[in-house]
Amino acid sequence: MITPGQPTPGSTRSLGQLVAELNRLPGVGPKSAQRIAYHIAQIPAEEARGLAEAIIAVKDVLLFCAECRNLTDASPCDICANPQRNRDQICVVEDPRDLVALERTRAYRGLYHVLHGVLSPLNGVGPEDIHLPQLFARLDGASDPLQEVIIATNPTLEGDATADFIQRRLSGSGVTITHLARGLPVGGTLEFADDTTLTRALSGRSPLE
Amino acid sequence: MTQPRTYRAVGLTLRKRLAGEADVIATMLTREHGKLDVLARGARRLTSKLMGHFEPLTLLRVAVARGRALDVISEAEVITAFQSVKTGYQTTARALYVAELVDGFSAESNANPALFDLTLQTLNAIAEQPMSDLPLRHFDLRLLDLSGFLPELYCCIDCGAELEPERHRYAAGAGGTLCPDCAPPDTLIRPLSLPALKVLRLLHRTAQPAGLPSLNIPAAVQNEVHSALSATLQYWLDRPVQSQRFLDATKSA
Ligand SMILES: [Zn+2]
Ligand SMILES: [Zn+2]
Numbered sequence: 001m002i003t004p005g006q007p008t009p010g011s012t013r014s015l016g017q018l019v020a021e022l023n024r025l026p027g028v029g030p031k032s033a034q035r036i037a038y039h040i041a042q043i044p045a046e047e048a049r050g051l052a053e054a055i056i057a058v059k060d061v062l063l064f065c066a067e068c069r070n071l072t073d074a075s076p077c078d079i080c081a082n083p084q085r086n087r088d089q090i091c092v093v094e095d096p097r098d099l100v101a102l103e104r105t106r107a108y109r110g111l112y113h114v115l116h117g118v119l120s121p122l123n124g125v126g127p128e129d130i131h132l133p134q135l136f137a138r139l140d141g142a143s144d145p146l147q148e149v150i151i152a153t154n155p156t157l158e159g160d161a162t163a164d165f166i167q168r169r170l171s172g173s174g175v176t177i178t179h180l181a182r183g184l185p186v187g188g189t190l191e192f193a194d195d196t197t198l199t200r201a202l203s204g205r206s207p208l209e
Numbered sequence: 210m211t212q213p214r215t216y217r218a219v220g221l222t223l224r225k226r227l228a229g230e231a232d233v234i235a236t237m238l239t240r241e242h243g244k245l246d247v248l249a250r251g252a253r254r255l256t257s258k259l260m261g262h263f264e265p266l267t268l269l270r271v272a273v274a275r276g277r278a279l280d281v282i283s284e285a286e287v288i289t290a291f292q293s294v295k296t297g298y299q300t301t302a303r304a305l306y307v308a309e310l311v312d313g314f315s316a317e318s319n320a321n322p323a324l325f326d327l328t329l330q331t332l333n334a335i336a337e338q339p340m341s342d343l344p345l346r347h348f349d350l351r352l353l354d355l356s357g358f359l360p361e362l363y364c365c366i367d368c369g370a371e372l373e374p375e376r377h378r379y380a381a382g383a384g385g386t387l388c389p390d391c392a393p394p395d396t397l398i399r400p401l402s403l404p405a406l407k408v409l410r411l412l413h414r415t416a417q418p419a420g421l422p423s424l425n426i427p428a429a430v431q432n433e434v435h436s437a438l439s440a441t442l443q444y445w446l447d448r449p450v451q452s453q454r455f456l457d458a459t460k461s462a
Contacts (some may be wrong), residue, residue: 027229121302122224122265122309124451126458157264157305161298165459168297194261196290 015041067138069114069131071096079103079112086110088147092135092166094118094154102152110150113138118158119165127165136169148176155182155200181206215274215283218242221328222267223308227253234279235263236312237271240325244315247271248279259285266291266304266332293336299459300339306452307331307348313446314356324355327417334418342431344418349438350409351416358445361385362410367393377401381440399440405433 015037022033040048064070065077072078079085089110093099099112117130127133139146151166153159167177183201184190190198220239228234233252237245252259262269262285272284294304311328315321327348334344353359364371365388366380378387379401386406387398408426412434415421426434443449 119298119455121305121452121455124449124454126455128458155261157266157295157301160295161301164298164301194287194290196264196287196292197261199292 064131068112069116069134070099070112071114084109087144089150090139090146090148091150091152093152094159094162098152098154110148115153115162118153118156119162120158121161132166135166139170139173139175146175148178150178150180152180212275215272216242217270217272218245219268219270219288220245221308221325222263222265222269223312224265225263231257233259233263237269238311238315238325238328239320240322241320243319243321244312244317245273246279246317247273247282248276249282249285252282262287264290265308266294266301268329291332291336294332294339296339299456300335302452302455302459303335303339303345304332306345306450306456307335309450309452310349310352310442310446313448313450314352314358321355324352327351327355330418334421342435343421343424343426346408346431346434346438347412347415347418347421349442350412353438353441353445354413356445358441359413360409360441362406362413365391367391372406375403377403377406379437381437381444397440399437401437402430402433404430405437408434409437 018037018040019030019033022028022036023030025033028036040051061073062071063073063075065072065080066075067080068077070077070079086109089108090113091102091108091110092113092115093102094115094117096114096116099114102108102112113131113135115130115132115135117125119125119127119130139149149166149170151163153163163179170177181204182197183204184197218237218239218241220237223236223238223244225233225235228248231251231253233249235247235249237247239245249259249263251257252261252263254260259282267290268288270286270288271282273280274283291304294300307328311324315324331344331348334347338344350359360379360381361384364386365377366383366385367387368391370388372386372388376389378389378398379385380387380393380396380398382396383393383398386401387393392398404427408424408430411422439450439453
């Protein structure tokens with residue numbers, strides 16, 4: 001096994017360096033880092049250069065959309081610039097990947113706001129550490145009257161705390177605040193649902209149309 | 210003698226971290242086995258029976274199989290998810306403050322049933338009095354006591370003399386109260402008023418948060434007590450308490 005950063009017998013300093021860098025990526029342990037490093041060492045030079053250039057291009061080109069804070073190559077992003085989208089609805093998500101998931105459904109035609117994180121007391125992450133001030137500034141300064149803010153944070157302890165924070169901050173502003181329904185997962189059974197899920201499924205029940 | 214391959218426990222999830230594709234590694238405080246890191250396989254899958262069980266501040270009955278690196282959850286049943294403390298971000302943060310400190314002060318696999326009981330009692334106290342700081346300060350002092358770091362509150366930590374009224378100071382790094390004549394080197398000494406000292410002694414004498422009298426403590430005294438206790442906690446923990454920073458940052462919001 002290559003120890004990150006250290007030349008190991010049978011390895012080299014440059015391979016060790018690559019393993020160390022890969023090992024810092026989310027979900028990549030020392031073993032995977034080593035496997036990827038050896039793979040890169042053996043692919044054609046153009047392929048490796050393509051990978052390196054893609055990484056650099058992401059850092060050079062990618063920026064936050066000035067309106068919704070999603071990652072984009074140009075600001076405003078395609079969604080914010082699209083005249084077909086409802087401008088009186090904003091859906092608040094934790095992460096750009098959540099936005100992608102919601103877009104995949106094609107069920108939502110409003111705008112978004114990406115927080116890039118959640119309030120996390122255990123990690124000392126407060127409102128100023130994520131893109132919450134930008135959300136409030138955006139809502140306070142909106143030129144078009146806003147109808148609805150849909151809070152789509154994850155149904156976790158921290159996601160709920162974030163939703164509560166936003167709701168308290170916006171209460172009294174006249175805008176309707178809604179939350180994604182939470183309840184039983186598709187394919188789940190009542191018997192195996194925990195109390196929290198069942199409680200929420202009950203409180204979020206909706207009339208049959 | 211060989212250890213049994215599985216064991217049962219009642220435990221509170223203090224924190225979780227994500228592992229693998231859909232796994233969770235949870236840090237739990239159990240009554241029987243102290244603090245444990247356990248692997249909950251597939252707990253993030255929507256179809257998993259364990260889904261959602263390992264959110265922080267969930268009290269569980271678990272069956273655990275001993276593993277090579279980590280012990281693995283084989284069964285889990287929620288006793289309570291403490292919904293009553295998770296009604297808002299402020300109470301959630303207060304409850305997480307308790308979880309963070311318990312985590313910081315507990316040793317792995319070192320059973321401390323009194324600390325386990327205090328933790329649950331404090332969570333219940335937060336549910337009953339969501340905006341009162343007294344249960345948290347009581348927790349601070351009792352946690353120090355149950356972890357072997359109780360600060361001295363009756364004598365001078367340096368010369369041993371019994372404290373006289375209005376002649377006392379406090380030094381977290383020295384281990385508690387000081388008389389006005391003693392000044393151990395390299396310690397930050399802070400003034401400590403008689404009302405603040407009395408509140409600290411009262412917190413120490415009260416075994417359970419439910420037994421706390423309903424007091425109307427002036428804000429200045431509360432601040433003094435809080436600041437002495439948080440200096441002491443940070444001294445032993447040797448790092449800032451993140452959830453306290455969160456509570457400070459959101460106080461005015
Ligand atoms: Zn945008
Ligand atoms: Zn003295």
